[in-house]
Amino acid sequence: MMTDTTGTRTRDRSDDGPWVVAGVDTHKDTHHVAAGSAATGAGLGDMQVPATPAGHDQLHDFVRSRGRIRMIGIEGTGSYGAGLARALRAAGAPIREVIRPKRSQRRRGKSDPIDAYAAAGRALAEADALPVAKTGTGPCEQIRVLLVERRSAMKARVAAHRQITALLTTAPDAVRTRFARLSGGELIGALARTRPAPTADTPASTTTRTLRRLARRHRILTDEITDIDTELRALTARAAPTMLATKGYGVITTATLLVTAGDNPDRIRSEASFAALCGAAPIPASSGRTNRHRLNRGGDRQANWALHQIALVRLSSDPRTKVYAARLTATGKSRKEILRCLKRAIAREAWHLLTHPRPAPRTDDLRRLRHERGLTLTQAAHHLNTHPARISELERGTRPDTTLTAAYRQWLSTQQPQTHTT
Template identity: 65%
Template sequence: MTTPITAVIDSSPELEVVAGVDTHHVAVLSTTGTRLGDLQFPARTEGYEQLLAFIRSFGSTRLVGVEGTSSYGAGLARYLMSQGVEIREVVRPRRAQRRHGKSDPIDAYAAAQQALAEPKTLPVAKAGEGVVEQIRVLLGVRRSAIKARVAVIRQIKSMLITAPEDIRTRWEGLNERCLVESLAATRPGPATGSVITVTGHALRRLARRHQYLTVEVTELEDDLRVLVGRVAPAMIARRGYGVITTATLLVTAGANPERLRSEASFAALCGASPIPASSGKTNRYRLNRGGDRQANWALHQIALGRLSNEERTKNYAGRLGANGKSKKDVLRCLKRAIAREAFHLIVHPEPVPATEDLRDLRHQRGATLVQAAMSIGAEPARLSELERGKRPNAELATTYRAWLIAA
């Protein structure tokens, strides 16, 4: 059901207009800031078509500002992009800016005014489609499964603390994996027989729920590995980038990473840009606590992994420490450097060395996995994964190929 247009004036086809959208309401301004009209529309395809026709009835569309392009405005954003309309993500106004009240028309006009006044500073909306959108959906499901599994193991341990003595002493001292497997295989007897049997049944159900969630997480990671390898093979093949960390950074960049103006903007988006914290004679920077915290977590995991097993990163951290940097400052610098690298791997990916023929080359040479691994200083299991395409690694693939084709 649409509301009447509150203010409509005649316009020529040559007139350029700017629109703003808040939930189910659109408002249109001329480029001089004149209010041309507003309209309520349903959040369906026919409503989106009605909205676009309404905007274009005033003239050519310069820009549309949409609030919540990653939530309630996602469907509209996808439709407008498919129609070639340039859109921007409108930031929700601060409470102090709402002194004129709040309603859908007011917020829609505020969005249009923001799009008109700040077209270059407002972020370009994510496309929300394609393989990256598939990754985002699976990543969200995996995240909830991980949280549920953590909650289950906490409940198991909590129940064991208050369980009867026979149950508590039977299962104490086991690690998490053995505890879950052992509890899942128990046969405690009738569920309503006694406190001991009821507790045993409850622990078995929780353990089997934990196993089910573990299978679900594994299946999700297998699907994510396929999708990530399809959209960012150069990134997943770089040392330190795992399936989950790579998927997280891809979702942060979006399906249209060209919207990011520079590697500095991507670092700021990930919360890895340096924040000045100088005072008086002190001249320093601190960690950025803003940005996408999931992306910041991904950079953190990559940094920790490289600090533990990459000589180049260890040397870099050592030089920073020798120059008076604290551990937090060293980590901040590492995350900033990794964000720069990740940006170029996403926007300007490098060609990835082929691995499909590595096993055939090894067979032609008559070498076993153990012999090959010992020759190049790698783990046999790691080479097997590389040959099967399970864990790409461009550096290891290059070294392995050089050894295989050496005379």
Template identity: 65%
Template sequence: MTTSSTAVIDSPTELEVVAGVDTHADTHYVAVLSATGARLGNLQVPARTEGYEQLLAFIRSFGSTRLVGIEGTSSYGAGRARYLMSQGVDIREVVRPRRAQRRHGKSDPIDAYAASAQALAEPETLPMAKTGAGIIEQIRVLLGVRRSAIKARVAVIRQIRSMLITAPEAIRSRWEGLNERCLVESLASTRPGRATDLVTTATGHALRRLARRHQFLTVEITELEDELRILVGRAAPAMIVTKGYGVITTATLLVTAGANPDRLRSEGSFAALCGASPIPASSGRTNRHRLNRGGDRQANWALHQIALVRLSNDERTRGYAGRLRANGKSKKDVLRYLKRAIARAQMELEI
């Protein structure tokens, strides 16, 4: 079911219009403005293919489409953004307003009109949406699964260590002092007896199950990394053979850039996206910059890992870092300079 409110206009085909879309799990709300900011109409449609078609037809009924601003192009608005891109519509990612900025209240029509107004007023500053397709999307979904598997495996080994602290003395003394690999392998191969007999056997069963879960997650992570290695080799062969770049760091940076890196206007915009751009922190006689704590933190982690590897193995990087330290830069400053330089080189490798 759809709901709409439409203004009466003359000769709609002569107009150039801008639209904004407020996205939700089940429905999307679109609002259309003229190039002068006049409200032309709004419509609610279902978040399905027929709704996408209906939304685009509604926008085009007012005239030629200059731009569409969408909230959440990487979440609820992902399907909508992909459909509109396939129809040749220029898309921008609209930033949700802060609560303090919602002086006129909040509703789907209000949010949709706010998105369209933002797209009309700031077309050059709003980021272009990712396409969410192709090999980069394959890398993104596999990388996300690997990340959750890593977290689950860390949680498992922590639970094993915690359980051993409170385990019966016979169990605690038996497995004391083993490293993670030996501990997991040893626990996975035990045969503690029936779990319902004693506390000791129940604890042994629990530890064996946790160890086998750890092993299962390790196999899953290894398989994911093998698949990612193939995909990354296809997507960015020049990057993966560059010193300091590993499979996971390269995959992370590729996902951050997206399948359409041309949406990044400069290497400076990519550095800002990765949280590697310098932030002024000057006051009075102090003139300096500090680390950027914004941006994509996973991408920032990837740049940090690459910088550490190069500091360990690359003579040119060591020389560069040495010159910075000689000029009075701190260790944090050196890493900031290195991450910024790596982000610049990243764009030169045509991610």
């Protein structure tokens, strides 16, 4: 249905007629769309439109003019086709992401119309198997942008630190001796505070000025990363508070998994699909009498890294994970095999946390309950086998932990409140 200039609801001609499917070959400046019959697969025409909001509307009108839209397959919904996917989704068009074919599969040659018709053909033939595109309109898209910035800042800071180390190694003796006993933050701070003579024309003065500039660059990047981490913590706490409060999940690992799932995690149909997306699903490699699986080197490598970091944290500090690892070790599995099994289990857990989120346990009343019972942070930490600072972080909500919160609350419930007499 559509509304005319008088506000009256009229029937859109696309509500009648044959069903059509379309495919879009996306580029930086233009998109090429091709439409085909959903019944016969016959081509119904193609056109090129600019990659602008007006071009997106023009593309949608072109497909609707051919009949009722069953599906539009778009190549590159995470890159050149991101804006088009958002525009078509807002217009109510059913869209799917079409994977670009390999070069070896392009037997009919390559051109924009050929690629667009091929995308339409895959949308028609593989409608149920094609992945649902990310919406890119919520906090996960914000997190993705921040992670892109953070990775570049981290690489630049590492590069600056390496350059400082290399220059100090080859610096004149006076410069090298002056900073020989310093390292880490102390070294960066000392270099940033130096005041070399601006007019001195010696290798030592030039090296000192260069080291000061690199140290100040290092400081600027550190401040930038700190600001990014603050934003990421707030966004992840809003998007996935339960995941952030689960043992082993930090801000960066949670943010990475959120970006992998997208703002519409229900697009991932099963936990097995999510594990495959993260490259944590082992691939069968059996032949004859050999029955085994091999490592999956595909999938989202950033998500695989996040699962690996969570597995390492749990192996070092989670009693249940240690018991699980000991049981697998007894069966003859190596540490690499144990990590693969653990990452697969964590992928299953992460999928449930993303698609079936539960409210995070409240922690804002823990400090009050502890004070009512006359208990100190040291007493609570001693009972829970942790540090007082960790209990303080839990009470302030700066570092949530579902398991520790439950144990802390249970222990507080067994303590009697103090009664004050006058």
